[in-house]
Amino acid sequence: MxxxxxxxxxxxxxxxxxxxxxxxxxxxxxxxxxxxxxxxxxxxxxxxxxxxxxxxxxxxxxxxWDEKCPPIEGIHVRAGDAQAGAQLDFRSRMSANGQSVxxxxxxxxxxxxxxxxxxxxxxxxxxxxxxxxxxxxxxxxxxxxxxxxxxxxxxxxxxxxxxDRPQRAIALTYVHGMVPRDDFTALNININPGVGELVHFPALTHSGPCDIINIESVPGGPMDRWDAVKTPADHLALTKALIAEFFPWEAPRFANIRLTDDNGILFGRVTPxxxxxxxxxxxxxxxxxxxxxxxxxxxxxxxxxxxxxxxxxxxxxxxxxxxxxxxxxxxxxxxxxxxxxxxxxxxxxxxxxLVPPPPHVMEFLGTCCQNSGLAHQFADAFNDPKSLSTWFYDPDAMGRLLAETAAVA
Ligand SMILES: Cc1cc2nc3c(=O)[nH]c(=O)nc-3n(C[C@H](O)[C@H](O)[C@H](O)COP(=O)(O)OP(=O)(O)OC[C@H]3O[C@@H](n4cnc5c(N)ncnc54)[C@H](O)[C@@H]3O)c2cc1C
CATH class of the missing domain: 3.50.50.60 (FAD/NAD(P)-binding domain)
Incomplete structure (x- = not known):
């Protein structure tokens, strides 16, 4: 053997x-x-x-945990800032559910x-x-x-x-008490350009179904205030404050969140x-x-x-x-x-x-707001990022895809 x-x-x-x-x-x-x-x-x-x-x-x-873990049924992407609100907004179910245990x-x-x-x-x-x-x-x-x-x-x-260095300061927070979405459960991705991202989705922890919040702050930017956090309560308070200030369109869902437990937080930086x-x-x-x-x-x-x-x-x-x-x-x-x-x-x-998107990607994301087929393709990329390989990074290939989609629509 x-x-x-x-x-x-x-x-x-x-x-x-x-x-x-x-x-x-x-x-x-x-x-x-x-x-x-x-x-x-x-x-x-x-x-x-x-x-x-x-x-x-x-x-x-x-x-x-297939029976117990709440599914992640789709994605919802929004980008904007506090003044203008979410300027880009699209959502799609994925072909198959995800989960986080x-x-x-x-x-x-x-x-x-x-x-x-x-x-x-x-x-x-x-x-x-x-x-x-x-x-x-x-x-x-x-x-x-x-x-x-x-x-x-x-x-x-x-x-x-x-x-060769971290691109974000990363803060995780596991919470109960989120207001549920009224369409489908989702990987919610919120982008405030140049400031950072708020990503959150449902999950399963010791105490049952919960939501996990990941705040990704651009180093040295206005959300990179994590070094001052000393306690789990500070961590939760800063999470809520940053969401209210930088992602106000999401804030109502977070009004009554509480930590799943004092160990339900993490802060760090990763060098890819x-x-x-x-x-x-x-x-x-x-x-x-x-x-x-x-x-x-x-x-x-x-x-x-x-x-x-x-x-x-x-x-x-x-x-x-x-x-x-x-x-x-x-x-x-x-x-x-x-x-x-x-x-x-x-x-x-x-x-x-992790970097500002080039014009062809901006055009693609904008088109996803009107085109459910493209939005679905993007949603499925979280399952299989290789599915983007032939067109997402190449402006010409992307241009052809957008032209074909426009012709069909
Ligand atoms: C904040 C954060 C959020 C993330 N979110 C996601 C997400 O949403 N989706 C996703 O797909 N990935 C996510 N990841 C990444 C994911 O957690 C890791 O990629 C995954 O856990 C890697 O698995 P692994 O088995 O390689 O290593 P690990 O899961 O890290 O396992 C390594 C194990 O080895 C043990 N170990 C280390 N050194 C030694 C040693 N010398 N001797 C013996 N044992 C040792 C460790 O204790 C650990 O148990 C996230 C990571 C972070 C930091």
Whole structure:
């Protein structure tokens, strides 16, 4: 039986680990936190996930929250400012619903499931010396430690990185008490150009259905006031104040919000980073990265967990297809390039939302306000950002699409 070690027990690591157990591999997963610590700790993400990614969980029988988690049925995009209000406004259902299950709920449950299916879950912080030991005793070591320090083993791939510093100050707030929408549940995206974004959607947490608010503030801009926040109550108060000041069209829905719990807040900054896929240990042995280690996005478009799930599925297929062949460097490189072939489009989509849009994208977004077909195509891009690859970034291709749509309408 082939023996595989996965360092890091998050979306990427646990999903792959459970998939490998089902295929008859001997799997060890190592987490620096117990399930209880994760459950009782701070929120980790807003983890909105869409159909393609969720389908991988469903295939493995680990989509335990399909009945309980409120769906995300569509998107609603608005852009404007306090004086003029929302000048751009369109909405569309998605072809299939998304959902967001608090990772504090999901990961402890998956850890239990991993063990129930025969996996060896080890609790401990893996360092370089331990990684050497694991590489010497495993057929394959995968590193899925997200934003953890071990990521430094993987060299930054400068040619594939768009930014070298954070593009937003990011503040998450989990709340109860939102006024529901009166059409469909949605990924609500509000843009105040040059100032930042307010993104929010329904989710499931310890205390049941909730809403997650992500405020993305342009560094040094008028919403970047988070350093003064000292307590959960301050965090909630600033969230409400920024919504009232910069996204007033949304404010009535937030009038009576309260925190789901004092750990239902998070603040940080992410430098979008692409890393090379293989870590070389001092001994010369190699380990393969996955998930956030390889492609770390700003959470603006909610792609990281989706990438982690899609990547885990791709890795599972490739490991099984390898049979008894060596997990050598060429195999690792080919697999990681296969992942990049998809994940680059999530990075490009996200990065394009962090800078002022070029004129052809502005024209497209404006046209979505009158054209439900285009709005639907854009809504489905959150599920599959690669679907934008042939036209969204190319003014000529976009021009042709808009002309064809105008001719049909
Ligand atoms: C504010 C915010 C909002 C987000 N919102 C969304 C969203 O709406 N949709 C979406 O798709 N994505 C979102 N993401 C991104 C998403 O959370 C990540 O992309 C996803 O969790 C990555 O999965 P992963 O398995 O690679 O890493 P992680 O989920 O980070 O898991 C890594 C695990 O490894 C453990 N670990 C770390 N170091 C070690 C070590 N040395 N030894 C042992 N264990 C270790 C960690 O404790 C952790 O449990 C968001 C991220 C942030 C920060």
């Amino acid at each position: 082939r023996n595989i070690t996965i360092v890091g027990a998050g979306q990427a690591g646990l999903q792959l680990g459970i998939g490998l157990l089902d295929k008859g591999y001997s799997v060890t997963a190592i987490s620096n936190r117990t399930g209880e610590e994760i459950a009782n700790g701070k929120v980790l993400s807003s983890q909105s996930m869409y159909d393609m990614a969720l389908s991988h969980e469903r295939e493995l029988g680990i989509a335990f 608090d990772q504090r709920v999901k990961m402890p449950r998956w850890m239990d499931e991993f063990q129930r299916r025969g996996g060896n879950l080890v609790i401990g912080e893996v360092d370089m010396a331990e990684l050497e030991r694991l590489a010497a005793t495993s057929d394959l070591v995968l590193v899925a430690t997200g934003k953890g320090d071990l990521g430094k083993l993987f060299e930054r791939d400068a040619a594939r990185c768009t930014f 980073t692409v890393r090379k896929s293989i870590g070389v240990l001092p001994s010369g042995r190699t380990v393969l990265g996955m998930g956030d280690i390889l492609v770390l996005n700003d959470p603006m478009t909610g792609q990281g967990s989706n990438n982690a799930a899609k990547g885990a599925s791709l890795y599972l297929e490739a490991i099984v297809a390898r049979g008894n062949g060596a997990f050598d460097r060429p195999w690792m490189e080919a697999l990681a390039e296969g992942y990049w072939d998809y994940a680059q489009w999530s990075a490009r989509f996200t990065n394009s939302m």
